Amino acid sequence: MSKPEILMMGPYPDWDLVELEDRYIVHKLYEAEDRDALIDRHAGSIRAIATRGELGASAALIERLPKLEVISVYGVGYDAVDLAACRRRGIRVSNTPDVLTNDVADLGIAMMLCQSRGMIGAETWVKDGSWAAKGLYPLKRRIWGRKAGVLGLGRIGFEVAKRLRGFDMDIAYSDVAEKPYAQGMGFIADPVALAHHADFLFVTLAASPETRHIVSKEVITALGPDGMLINISRASNIDEEALLETLENGTLGSAALDVFEGEPKLNPRFLKLDNVLVQPHHASGTIETRKAMGKLVRDNLAAHFAGAALLTPVI
Secondary structure, eight states, rough: OOOOEEEEOOOOOOHHHHHHHHHEEEEGGGGGGGGGHHHHHHTTEEEEEEEEETTBBBHHHHHTTTTOEEEEESOOOOBBBBBHHHHHHHHEEEEHHHHSSOOOOOOHHHHHHHHHHHHHHHHHHHHTTTHHHHHHHOOOOOOTTSEEEEEEEHHHHHHHHHHHTTTTTTEEEEEEOOOOOOOTEEOOOOOHHHHOSSSEEEEOOOOOOTTTTOOOOHHHHHHHHOOEEEEEEOOGGBBBHHHHHHHHTTOEEEEESOOEEEEEEEGGGGGGSEEEEOOOTHHHOHHHHHHHHHHHHHHHHHHHTTOOOOOBBBB
């Protein structure tokens, strides 16, 4: 029996690629000099797409693959996959939730600590001789005992909140409804009111058309000149133009960001700011988690081709 053929949208770690190529005929779209030609050449035989959260699969691509049956996303976010096109065709979609939750939460906390205590600048202060030449590093702001807001108390948001408790913080959250598992946290439905409450606002909600730019200029302004915005969700949840404007004029104190519109080619205005910590969309970037994500991608594909239910279905 011939191997099923899959289209891979972007690179996976080598340990995943070896496993995939053992089970499937893999067409690597990201390596093709002429992507349209590759798709045209194999469109009639491709039965699956292996993609990443930020790459997704567009309606135009889906429509070009008449034999497509399943899309397996390496990542928790699937907003870049056109789900409406998938539903019209009966195409199944899976992602990799849960296995990356704790690492994403860890990075969010690390970003808060790093930015609030000025650790990147402090290291430079030591290495460039400023400590010896100029003396003590400028004072920064504490974490413990202050107020935190979590916008979206799903899996990742809840793990962030659990970690924040260790800093004796006053924690509130916003979501579509109060959560029964949120004992000890305040519920503030309105994101603007949540931002008014918070010294640190974590954005941890899933991306969707409804949440696009939910962190608006009004929300950012409410966070204020002493506030910090930490985004470990998706770039589309934040009005990036408003964010840049408020960071530049001091209306917002600082930001720590792991995601950007148009990444990896982020707006160069971010690179000129000393009140923003930028990270290369690597919240799930540990060896342990990436191996678990890759296995879940493969297990979902294997389940589909065995005629079984997907392990982590989106649709």
